Amino acid sequence: MSAKNYLTADFTLRSWFLTTDHKRIAILYFASLIFFFFIGGAAATAIRIELATPQADLVSSDVYNRLFTMHGIIMVWFFLIPSIPNTLGNFIVPLMIGARDLAFPRLNLMSWYIFMLGGCVTLFAILAGGVDTGWTFYTPFSTLYSNSYVIVAAAGVFIAGFSSILTGLNFIVTIHRLRAPGLTWYRLPLFLWSLYATSVILVLATPVLAITLLLMATERFFGVGIFDPRIGGDPLLFQHLFWFYSHPAVYIMILPGMGVINELVSCFSRKQVFGYKFVAWCSLAIAAVGFLVWGHHMFVSGQSLIASLVFSFMSFIVAVPSAIKVFNWTATLHKGSIHFDAPMLYALAFIGLFTIGGLTGLFLACLAFDVHATDTYFVVAHFHYIMVGGMVTAYFGGLHYWWPKITGRLYSEYWARTAAILIFFGFNLTFFPQFILGAEGMPRRYHVYPPEFQVWNVLSSGGAAILAVAYLMPLFYLGYSAFFGKRAPANPWNAPGLEWQTSSPPPEFNFAPQPVVTREPYQYNERFEAEPQNA
Amino acid sequence: MPESSVFAPQYASIPHRDHTAELGMWVFIATEVLLFGGLILAYVVYRHAFPQDFAAGSRHTEIVIGTANTAVLLTSSFLVAWAVEIFSPATAKIVTRLLVGAACLGLAFIVLKGIEYGKEYDEHLVPGIDFQFPGPKANGVQLFFIFYFIATAIHALHMLIGICLLITLAVICQRAPSTRHRTALHSAALYWHFVDVVWIFLFALIYLPGRSTS
Numbered sequence: 242m243s244a245k246n247y248l249t250a251d252f253t254l255r256s257w258f259l260t261t262d263h264k265r266i267a268i269l270y271f272a273s274l275i276f277f278f279f280i281g282g283a284a285a286t287a288i289r290i291e292l293a294t295p296q297a298d299l300v301s302s303d304v305y306n307r308l309f310t311m312h313g314i315i316m317v318w319f320f321l322i323p324s325i326p327n328t329l330g331n332f333i334v335p336l337m338i339g340a341r342d343l344a345f346p347r348l349n350l351m352s353w354y355i356f357m358l359g360g361c362v363t364l365f366a367i368l369a370g371g372v373d374t375g376w377t378f379y380t381p382f383s384t385l386y387s388n389s390y391v392i393v394a395a396a397g398v399f400i401a402g403f404s405s406i407l408t409g410l411n412f413i414v415t416i417h418r419l420r421a422p423g424l425t426w427y428r429l430p431l432f433l434w435s436l437y438a439t440s441v442i443l444v445l446a447t448p449v450l451a452i453t454l455l456l457m458a459t460e461r462f463f464g465v466g467i468f469d470p471r472i473g474g475d476p477l478l479f480q481h482l483f484w485f486y487s488h489p490a491v492y493i494m495i496l497p498g499m500g501v502i503n504e505l506v507s508c509f510s511r512k513q514v515f516g517y518k519f520v521a522w523c524s525l526a527i528a529a530v531g532f533l534v535w536g537h538h539m540f541v542s543g544q545s546l547i548a549s550l551v552f553s554f555m556s557f558i559v560a561v562p563s564a565i566k567v568f569n570w571t572a573t574l575h576k577g578s579i580h581f582d583a584p585m586l587y588a589l590a591f592i593g594l595f596t597i598g599g600l601t602g603l604f605l606a607c608l609a610f611d612v613h614a615t616d617t618y619f620v621v622a623h624f625h626y627i628m629v630g631g632m633v634t635a636y637f638g639g640l641h642y643w644w645p646k647i648t649g650r651l652y653s654e655y656w657a658r659t660a661a662i663l664i665f666f667g668f669n670l671t672f673f674p675q676f677i678l679g680a681e682g683m684p685r686r687y688h689v690y691p692p693e694f695q696v697w698n699v700l701s702s703g704g705a706a707i708l709a710v711a712y713l714m715p716l717f718y719l720g721y722s723a724f725f726g727k728r729a730p731a732n733p734w735n736a737p738g739l740e741w742q743t744s745s746p747p748p749e750f751n752f753a754p755q756p757v758v759t760r761e762p763y764q765y766n767e768r769f770e771a772e773p774q775n776a
Numbered sequence: 777m778p779e780s781s782v783f784a785p786q787y788a789s790i791p792h793r794d795h796t797a798e799l800g801m802w803v804f805i806a807t808e809v810l811l812f813g814g815l816i817l818a819y820v821v822y823r824h825a826f827p828q829d830f831a832a833g834s835r836h837t838e839i840v841i842g843t844a845n846t847a848v849l850l851t852s853s854f855l856v857a858w859a860v861e862i863f864s865p866a867t868a869k870i871v872t873r874l875l876v877g878a879a880c881l882g883l884a885f886i887v888l889k890g891i892e893y894g895k896e897y898d899e900h901l902v903p904g905i906d907f908q909f910p911g912p913k914a915n916g917v918q919l920f921f922i923f924y925f926i927a928t929a930i931h932a933l934h935m936l937i938g939i940c941l942l943i944t945l946a947v948i949c950q951r952a953p954s955t956r957h958r959t960a961l962h963s964a965a966l967y968w969h970f971v972d973v974v975w976i977f978l979f980a981l982i983y984l985p986g987r988s989t990s
Contacts, residue, residue: 335786342786344796410803418796419786444803448811456818456926463904465922466915467818473829473915478821482814750785 246649246746261346262749264647267332269353274328275716277319277360282712284312289671289705295692305688306373307389313376315367318398319360321632322490325497326443327356327408329639330436332647334412336740336747337430339421339756344414348407356404363397366390375686377487378454380468380479384461392461395454402447405493409443412436421739423758427521430738430762431514434521435500438528442489442496446532450486453479477542484535492531494628495595496524498635499566502588505638506570508736509585510577513763516569523562530559540611549608556606563599567592582734583657587638590665591631598626601676616686619679625672634664637715644719645733649746650726656718663711670704737764794959801963805970808934812974815930819923819981822916829916831986836901836917837924841892842983845885846975852881853972856942856965863961868953871961875946878968882939889932896921927978934971941967 247264250256257265287308291299300308331349335342343349366372372394374383383391416437420429456467457479466472468479507514514520536544536552570592579585601623605611614620637660645651674697679685683694690698732741737760743752787793823830859874893902900908901921909917941964948957 340786342784344786345800346784346786348800406807410800410807413803414796414800417799418792444807445810448807449814452811452814456815459904459922459926465904465918467919467922473822473826473919475821475825478818482818485814 244744244748246744247749248649248746250749259350261342261350263331263335263343263346263349264747266346266349266353267328267330267647270323270327270331270356273353273357273360274320274324277315278712280364281312281315281320282709284308284315286705286709288312289702291688292690292698293702295690295695295698297689300688302688303373304371306375306686307371309686310372310375310394311367314363314372314394314398316628317376317490317494318401319356319363321494321628322405323356323408324494324632324636325501325639326412326436326439326493327352329501329636329643330412330497331408333643333740334415334433334436335419336646336743336751337433337738338416338419338424339739339752339758340415340419341750341752343411344419345411349411352404352407352411355407356401359397359399359401359404361397362400363394366393366397369393377483378457379483380457380460380476381470383457384468392458395458399451399454399458402451405443405447409440409447412440413444416440421756421758424739427518428758428761429521431503431517431520431524432497432500435496435503435524438524439493439496439500441525442493442528442531446486446489446493449482450490453482453486456482477539477544480539480542481535484538485532488535488538489528489531491624491627492527494632496527498591498595498632499524499563501635501639501642502570502591504738505584505588505642506573506592507763507765508642508734509580509582509588510574511580511765512573512577513761513765514569515572515575516565517761517763519565520569523565526562527559530555530562534559537606537611540608541615553606553608557603560599560603560606563595567596567599581658583652583654583661584638584642586658586661586665587634587641590661590668591634591638594626594630594634594665594668598623598630601626613682614679616684617679618675618683618685621685622672622675622679625675630668630672634668637661637664640715640719642734643740644722645729646740646745646747648723648726649729649744650722650724651729651733652722652726653718656714660711660714660718663707663714667704667707667709667711671701671708672704674698674700674704738762790955794955797959797963798966801966805966808970808974812927812930812977815923815927816977816981819927822919822923823981823985826913826916826919829913830920832913833917833920833924834983834985835987836896836899837983838892838895839983839987841888842979845888846979848881848885848888849972849975852878852885853969855881856968860962860965863953863958865953868949871953872946872949875942875949879939879942879946882935882942886932886935886939889928893925924982927982931971931974931978934974938964938968938971 247262257269260266260269287300288305291297291305291308297305331343334340369390371389372387372391373389374387374391378391378395416429416433459465460467460469460474466474468474468476470476503514503520534552534555536548537556540549540553570588601619605614605620605623641652641657678694678697678701681694683690729745731744733745734741739756739758742756783790783793787796855874855878859871859878863871896902897906900906902925903918903922907918907921945957945961945964948960
């Protein structure tokens with residue numbers, strides 16, 4: 242071991258919990274998110290076991306409500322939203338732009354503590370008895386009727402929101418102000434464009450969720466009728482405010498994934514990303530148009546037909562930049578020198594699964610179809626294709642890709658590929674049958690169902706078992722590699738990004754001499770094949 | 777004023793650090809705009825639904841206190857702007873006094889707000905705790921007062937945070953101001969002016985509807 246790196250700089254607990262190093266904070270987030278992922282996953286497991294049979298044999302309807310609520314709240318706010326931004330983003334953003342840290346390192350640490358506080362409050366709500374409103378906290382159920390820990394859970398989400406805002410703020414300022422000399426906007430790797438777009442949404446949408454949850458909690462606590470029609474309130478206003486945040490939040494949960502896929506597809510095809518500028522601006526277009534489509538969650542709520550038509554139209558529009566990205570990734574693959582390393586398997590899985598999720602999103606954007614599909618398993622399958630098939634797959638892909646940089650170790654390629662393939666099959670077996678169930682009319686959020694739906698539910702539960710095993714596998718082979726894996730060279734993928742030009746793992750302040758950028762990103766075809774590697 | 781040449785390693789220079797910090801405050805203000813924006817949107821929706829009731833509710837607010845508070849807050853913003861303008865080694869003493877003055881005006885605002893809350897409590901206008909309003913407009917008036925209390929309470933919370941910032945900066949200015957604190961002062965001033973601007977919107981939304989007619 243030559244010079245000290247960020248992992249070996251100091252071994253005390255204090256040096257971890259009071260660190261301002263973006264790389265260590267990324268590790269703190271990473272550990273916390275694994276924890277929350279498996280809690281949310283445990284709830285999903287219980288749901289799938291219950292749904293293996295048409296009768297209620299594992300849990301009562303009340304417990305079932307609390308299970309899917311817990312699954313939703315934990316997975317959305319304590320895994321998906323922070324997943325790529327706060328772990329991979331935190332680690333990679335300063336490295337990619339040639340900076341020594343994020344713009345506000347102490348704020349970054351504070352954001353982790355706020356996140357953990359929000360997480361603990363939410364866990365307390367779950368342990369105390371749970372919440373049964375669904376992750377959407379719809380009024381008037383959440384304010385008048387629900388007899389569960391609504392305010393505590395909302396408080397947890399409210400607190401965690403500030404962590405999101407601070408992270409978004411930090412990324413925006415960092416990308417604006419801390420780029421290395423020569424690193425112009427059009428030389429930024431596309432991962433940064435998508436994280437920038439994500440950060441804009443985090444900063445502009447999250448406060449609206451905060452105020453919405455505050456209004457909801459005020460109504461519940463004081464018994465005043467902000468959203469209660471009996472005294473003049475409008476329950477639809479809650480839905481409008483909630484989805485004004487929560488639809489853009491969907492893009493918080495997918496844009497970072499798309500960003501990772503750019504890096505993977507180009508690295509493992511050894512080609513520049515096709516149509517760089519289009520992909521870059523598409524990220525911002527998704528962020529902007531994504532603010533104008535929230536009403537498609539409310540087609541059957543009784544909003545005016547004009548509103549529905551406009552929201553339907555905008556929902557078709559927002560699919561255009563996503564489609565451009567998919568086409569551009571495909572074009573990048575064309576005539577590329579494709580390597581099927583584990584990260585690439587995840588990237589290819591992402592493209593396929595995201596496409597299915599996106600196209601079924603267009604079905605749902607059609608008013609006529611949506612009336613039939615609302616609150617059925619079709620919707621559940623659709624957003625799991627985006628959130629799990631898309632974002633979680635991209636997260637795993639990015640994690641494998643940057644693992645050598647993060648830990649300085651190489652993982653077992655055999656096990657990594659096996660897990661990637663298992664995840665792909667397990668995922669499809671779990672969620673594809675749910676499209677069929679939804680099309681046949683099985684509603685979501687019920688723990689019992691007519692027996693004719695059983696065959697598809699059994700398939701889905703079987704797939705979930707495979708998926709659970711596949712998601713557990715990286716815990717072992719990546720965990721093993723972190724301590725006993727082969728030492729990684731600085732640039733194991735022979736990639737041109739700045740993050741690969743420093744040692745693995747990077748030193749405490751990332752770069753010894755300040756790097757200077759003289760070229761566009763993704764120059765795979767030129768000098769990199771010949772350049773010597775410093776291990 | 778001692779010039780500290782030490783700055784965090786992620787910055788290239790002191791001006792770089794200062795501009796970066798200021799951009800951070802602007803982004804933070806953007807997030808705050810949306811926070812109050814969501815609340816004001818809800819207000820607008822209900823005012824559109826119950827225009828008469830909101831006018832009636834508004835006529836029950838204390839416009840004298842509200843106007844006085846507007847003057848107090850604008851004056852305090854003026855003092856802060858003044859402090860930013862003249863901040864230099866020679867003026868540390870005046871800057872300290874200006875900041876203390878601004879913080880005191882901020883506290884005066886909070887006190888006046890408290891008196892106003894007390895009056896509304898006496899008049900049974902606090903939804904959820906004690907609300908009685910005769911006549912058919914009760915529901916709309918209650919909605920008005922819910923927003924009145926939530927908006928002014930969140931605003932007051934922002935005021936309290938701002939007062940703490942101003943006092944901290946006043947203490948620093950008295951002891952050992954450096955160029956680093958110019959940026960801190962500038963950022964705190966941006967925040968304080970923002971809170972001021974929010975109040976101007978709230979003032980118009982809360983106190984003015986229905987005043988021209990009765």
